Amino acid sequence: MTLAAILTTAALGVAGLASAQGIVANCTWQNGFMQDSFLGMYCNNDNWADYSYDWTWLDTDSCLTNYDGKLYAYNSGNYWSTCGNCSTRPSPVDFVLYCECLNHNGTFTPTTYDLNTLVYNRNGTLGCFEYLGNKTRKGPF
Ligand SMILES: *[C@@H]1O[C@H](CO)[C@@H](O)[C@H](O)[C@H]1NC(C)=O
Ligand SMILES: *[C@@H]1O[C@H](CO)[C@@H](O)[C@H](O)[C@H]1NC(C)=O
Ligand SMILES: *[C@@H]1O[C@H](CO)[C@@H](O)[C@H](O)[C@H]1NC(C)=O
Ligand SMILES: *[C@@H]1O[C@H](CO)[C@@H](O)[C@H](O)[C@H]1NC(C)=O
Numbered sequence: 001m002t003l004a005a006i007l008t009t010a011a012l013g014v015a016g017l018a019s020a021q022g023i024v025a026n027c028t029w030q031n032g033f034m035q036d037s038f039l040g041m042y043c044n045n046d047n048w049a050d051y052s053y054d055w056t057w058l059d060t061d062s063c064l065t066n067y068d069g070k071l072y073a074y075n076s077g078n079y080w081s082t083c084g085n086c087s088t089r090p091s092p093v094d095f096v097l098y099c100e101c102l103n104h105n106g107t108f109t110p111t112t113y114d115l116n117t118l119v120y121n122r123n124g125t126l127g128c129f130e131y132l133g134n135k136t137r138k139g140p141f
């Protein structure tokens with residue numbers, strides 16, 4: 001896979017999900033966090049009469065790939081095995097993932113990806129591409 005192919009696929013993937021995005025708009029990004037590669041937070045479901053939020057987990061390993069030390073949106077990307085020291089910095093406008101990822105020199109280099117441009121909320125469940133996480137009524141807090 002060439003970098004151009006990955007970038008093209010990534011761009012198409014993001015464009016295809018444009019209408020379904022905005023986890024910071026529909027989820028409680030304030031207490032969202034990562035546990036290993038799993039992203040967890042409360043997201044609003046479609047049942048607005050209920051005003052209910054569900055806790056949802058999504059394995060972000062399915063959402064991103066590491067190409068030469070940089071993160072890209074990629075279906076079944078499996079970035080997790082070649083990245084480390086990942087953390088998130090949530091805000092009202094983006095949800096940035098910070099990692100150190102292995103480049104072709106065998107060096108871990110810092111890289112970021114705004115998960116808010118990729119991960120969507122479908123009725124209270126986080127997803128990316130065709131992957132949907134799970135949800136439960138009760139969260140960790
Ligand atoms: C997201 O929020 C917008 C605006 O508040 C609302 O119109 C939309 O239905 C919400 N989507 C979900 C999946 O909760
Ligand atoms: C994570 O950070 C620690 C401390 O800065 C560093 O020693 C370690 O090599 C890093 N690991 C990865 C996988 O980047
Ligand atoms: C990789 O190593 C080469 C030569 O050692 C160096 O010129 C280049 O800047 C390095 N690239 C990265 C991304 O670290
Ligand atoms: C959306 O989620 C709510 C609460 O989890 C559930 O009651 C409802 O059946 C779901 N709607 C659909 C269309 O799956």
Ligand SMILES: *[C@@H]1O[C@H](CO)[C@@H](O)[C@H](O)[C@H]1NC(C)=O
Nearest residue numbers: 038057058059133134135136
């Ligand atoms: C949801 O996924 C997480 C992470 O894999 C797991 O720990 C949890 O038990 C799952 N919850 C349900 C209700 O399946």
